[in-house]
Amino acid sequence: MDFFGQYYAYLFFRLIVIIGSLLGILIGFLIQSYKATIYIYIGSIFLAGLLCSPNWPIWNKHPLNFKKKN
């Protein structure tokens, strides 16, 4: 992962988990089931973890350009 990739990976992880927890709270409250909340929340955690923890090629699009050796 390059520096941009690290920044965006952490940002996307936080976004997905926050959206998942809010969606879980909303749906769980509407159908009055805490199980639904937890399943949606854990699902969003696994989705975000799978997307943002491994070193996928999408996180390597801004390689560092070192100065050429003279």
Add this chain to the structure above:
Amino acid sequence: MHTFFQRIHQFLGFLLSTTIFIIIVNSISGLYLDDSEPEISIQLNKIHEFKNNARTDRAVIGFDLHADFTSTFNWNVKQIFVFVTAEYQPEGRGKSEVVIWDHIIRSKEEAVLDLVDQKNKYVLVDYENDLRGQIINLTVNWDVMPLNGFLRLKKHGKTQFTLPEKI
């Protein structure tokens, strides 16, 4: 953030805050959602047994209990612990409260209790032989046990009867 395990570590640290957020929302909403009043009626069916055994007064009674706890269940409730107490006021002593029956309701499907002539699980005992001629109050108490947050104890459905003077 540049290795796999560093990222996992950072993510787990962030998950702690979202988990706490969900728990706080759930526990606070449970306090405000829990305003339903279940239908409860309890009354004495008959006194099965009233004797002095091993120098203590013991009574076995049968009561009718009809209760519908369906409306109490929401997304915050794990189970409901229902117990029936017998309260009486012996002379020269403080008020006595004896738990004579209890039951755990685990789900919404089994939330309707319809009991006829239910004998007490735990014998109504008074160690000073003060049960004779005593006015007994039967009360239904229930503990709403939440998934997150505070335990809520409520009581309802009083009925009165008098035990016989003679054994």
